[in-house]
Amino acid sequence: MRNLFTIAIALWLCVSFFSVAEENRGDHSRHVQHVEQGFVFMFQGSNQKAISEFEAALALEPDHAEVLHYLGMAYAQQQFWNQAAENYQRSLALMPNNIEALYSLGVVYFKLDKWEDAVPVLEQVVELSPQHARGYEVLGKSLVKLRRYAEAVPILTKALALKPNAAGTYYELGMARLNLKEYTAAIENFKQALTFGPARYAEPHYGLGMAYLRLGEREKSRTEMQIYQQLQKEFAEYERLTRLTRAEPNNLEAWTGLATMLMNRKNYGQAVQAFQKCIEFAPNDATFHHGLSRAFMNLNYPKHAAQAAKRAIQLRPNQAILYNTLGSVYAMQGDPKNALVAFQKAVQLDGEQPYYHLNLSKLYQSLGNPKLAQEHYRAYEHFLSEQKAKPK
Amino acid sequence: MNTFYRNRKRNQNRPLSIIARYLFIFLWSLTLSAVVLAAAADDMILIPAGTFTMGSDTRAADEKPMHKVYLDAYYIGKYEVTNAEYYEFWKQQSDAARTPENFSHLPQIGDWPARAAQFPNHPIVGISWHDANAYAVWKGMRLPTEAEWEKAARGYTNRIWPWGNAIEPYANTDADDDGYQHRIAPVGSFPKGKSYYGVMDMAGNVWEWTADWYSDVYYGYSSQAAAKRPKKNPTGPDVGSWRVLRGGSWIDKIARCSTTFRFYLYPNLKTSFVGFRLAKTAQKTTK
Numbered sequence: 001m002r003n004l005f006t007i008a009i010a011l012w013l014c015v016s017f018f019s020v021a022e023e024n025r026g027d028h029s030r031h032v033q034h035v036e037q038g039f040v041f042m043f044q045g046s047n048q049k050a051i052s053e054f055e056a057a058l059a060l061e062p063d064h065a066e067v068l069h070y071l072g073m074a075y076a077q078q079q080f081w082n083q084a085a086e087n088y089q090r091s092l093a094l095m096p097n098n099i100e101a102l103y104s105l106g107v108v109y110f111k112l113d114k115w116e117d118a119v120p121v122l123e124q125v126v127e128l129s130p131q132h133a134r135g136y137e138v139l140g141k142s143l144v145k146l147r148r149y150a151e152a153v154p155i156l157t158k159a160l161a162l163k164p165n166a167a168g169t170y171y172e173l174g175m176a177r178l179n180l181k182e183y184t185a186a187i188e189n190f191k192q193a194l195t196f197g198p199a200r201y202a203e204p205h206y207g208l209g210m211a212y213l214r215l216g217e218r219e220k221s222r223t224e225m226q227i228y229q230q231l232q233k234e235f236a237e238y239e240r241l242t243r244l245t246r247a248e249p250n251n252l253e254a255w256t257g258l259a260t261m262l263m264n265r266k267n268y269g270q271a272v273q274a275f276q277k278c279i280e281f282a283p284n285d286a287t288f289h290h291g292l293s294r295a296f297m298n299l300n301y302p303k304h305a306a307q308a309a310k311r312a313i314q315l316r317p318n319q320a321i322l323y324n325t326l327g328s329v330y331a332m333q334g335d336p337k338n339a340l341v342a343f344q345k346a347v348q349l350d351g352e353q354p355y356y357h358l359n360l361s362k363l364y365q366s367l368g369n370p371k372l373a374q375e376h377y378r379a380y381e382h383f384l385s386e387q388k389a390k391p392k
Numbered sequence: 393m394n395t396f397y398r399n400r401k402r403n404q405n406r407p408l409s410i411i412a413r414y415l416f417i418f419l420w421s422l423t424l425s426a427v428v429l430a431a432a433a434d435d436m437i438l439i440p441a442g443t444f445t446m447g448s449d450t451r452a453a454d455e456k457p458m459h460k461v462y463l464d465a466y467y468i469g470k471y472e473v474t475n476a477e478y479y480e481f482w483k484q485q486s487d488a489a490r491t492p493e494n495f496s497h498l499p500q501i502g503d504w505p506a507r508a509a510q511f512p513n514h515p516i517v518g519i520s521w522h523d524a525n526a527y528a529v530w531k532g533m534r535l536p537t538e539a540e541w542e543k544a545a546r547g548y549t550n551r552i553w554p555w556g557n558a559i560e561p562y563a564n565t566d567a568d569d570d571g572y573q574h575r576i577a578p579v580g581s582f583p584k585g586k587s588y589y590g591v592m593d594m595a596g597n598v599w600e601w602t603a604d605w606y607s608d609v610y611y612g613y614s615s616q617a618a619a620k621r622p623k624k625n626p627t628g629p630d631v632g633s634w635r636v637l638r639g640g641s642w643i644d645k646i647a648r649c650s651t652t653f654r655f656y657l658y659p660n661l662k663t664s665f666v667g668f669r670l671a672k673t674a675q676k677t678t679k
Contacts, residue, residue, distance in 0.1 A: 100633035
């Protein structure tokens with residue numbers, strides 16, 4: 001009887017042990033599943049879903065410094081700065097001196113206007129990784145915010161040595177120098193910001209306006225301030241259209257305006273999405289297909305660009321500009337034969353457009369036909385001067 | 393009598409037949425070894441020494457600037473390391489940390505080690521950077537540097553994808569037209585997707601660990617000194633948090649599978665979309 005009891009206890013212990021082991025294995029398996037799914041959502045830009053997945057993963061296995069960092073990053077993408085900071089701190093508690101987690105925390109402090117907190121964290125980043133351009137960049141910006149301009153200058157200069165075309169860093173350096181009354185150097189930095197910055201970058205014009213003003217160059221200052229105001233207005237319109245398309249996703253007019261604005265801002269990736277939205281509502285409007293083609297062309301996707309241009313031509317077979325675009329796409333694809341046919345058709349439909357002649361001239365030149373190349377170049381010059389002479 | 397005679401005759405011939413049999417086995421093994429060795433040699437592709445263009449001025453910010461890089465000759469795996477190959481390494485390991493992650497929720501990938509038998513020719517996944525590196529060392533090789541990886545993928549031209557610049561279903565991505573929806577393909581399933589040098593699967597299927605730490609500005613400062621002459625055999629930054637991954641995977645859009653696209657993960661992570669291939673420095677021949 002006693003033996004039977006012992007066996008029963010042993011069996012019970014075994015079963016419990018294996019079921020606990022199985023449960024742990026099951027938990028780990030679910031943890032893996034949530035982490036994987038979190039990554040997929042993150043890659044797709046679905047940060048809210050990524051957050052849910054990472055949180056579910058951490059509920060099963062809480063001490064994963066890496067997953068905590070990714071969760072923080074997903075929160076940061078959603079601009080939930082406090083939650084991001086909290087997760088970065090938890091990650092750093094498990095993995096101190098982690099350069100990227102420290103950098104992420106520094107950025108969040110900056111976003112939360114906690115510049116005093118950001119500075120020591122970012123100083124740690126650049127100490128651990130002396131080539132960390134982003135670290136120097138945000139550290140410099142934090143110092144500018146704290147009005148520690150003299151300290152900011154060498155830090156931002158170091159950032160630029162590592163990342164030479166960073167427009168935002170040039171702007172901040174310009175602001176630091178403006179406040180240090182180094183106006184000529186500041187002007188130089190603002191100009192560099194404009195050279196490397198995105199299209200329609202407003203802030204450096206403000207900096208230039210201020211620097212010229214301090215140097216007593218009032219006319220230049222006024223011009224720069226006017227440009228700044230104009231760009232600010234444009235930006236406000238861009239923001240309004242973005243908000244409008246979110247609030248009224250079926251508003252074709254808003255999508256059209258946004259698509260045009262995105263093309264002007266050279267934001268071709270988003271322009272593609274906006275034109276696709278327009279096509280969804282008005283599939284037979286050639287203008288949208290043409291816009292889509294140009295956006296794809298700028299993104300270096302010639303196959304998609306050609307498809308869209310052909311569709312536009314199907315809808316409006318007598319519009320010269322569509323053939324010109326198609327010709328450009330063919331030329332881009334290294335298909336001079338079809339490019340020639342398309343450019344010729346464009347000139348046939350509208351012979352007075354100088355740029356169609358210019359395209360033909362370039363193509364003939366590349367095909368080894370200098371005579372026709374010259375002929376079309378002359379036509380280009382002629383129609384261009386005529387166009388300039390016309391009253392606007 | 394007749395029976396006796398026949399048996400006797402057979403017995404008389406036995407030594408000869410045994411010799412013939414052993415000779416046959418010996419020759420067969422020799423041939424098999426030669427085939428295996430030849431196959432092994434074929435599985436590493438020689439990338440000749442020379443300069444190539446790395447990075448891009450028109451794509452992501454961390455791919456800038458486009459710059460010249462000189463690399464000594466090296467070998468790179470024609471295929472990613474497979475489940476069957478990693479299994480040989482794994483069974484000799486005493487360190488449980490080298491065990492690949494299980495993916496019970498993805499039966500098309502499955503649990504380890506069952507998947508080594510079930511999908512022997514699939515690229516190994518669920519391994520950390522450290523596992524990949526340990527395997528490479530065990531094989532007397534190493535992981536490719538980021539520059540080596542890119543040269544093998546894009547060749548001397550500026551191909552967006554290993555096969556060229558047109559979007560084609562020549563890689564296992566998240567697209568529906570490549571024949572492998574939501575699953576990994578066996579290595580070498582996309583012969584049309586091979587690179588200029590004949591390296592397979594450099595776009596899609598699984599991301600590949602490289603030896604380098606990730607830095608978004610490494611190209612910039614590593615090429616500054618190279619303004620006058622190409623950077624020679626770059627090996628990435630000295631420190632970092634993330635290791636660079638290249639090539640894209642079965643869960644990615646084709647844009648992320650380009651020859652220049654740079655991705656990064658914590659080296660400890662074991663996921664269902666990351667594998668690796670081997671590299672080896674070529675011996676310099678002296679004339």
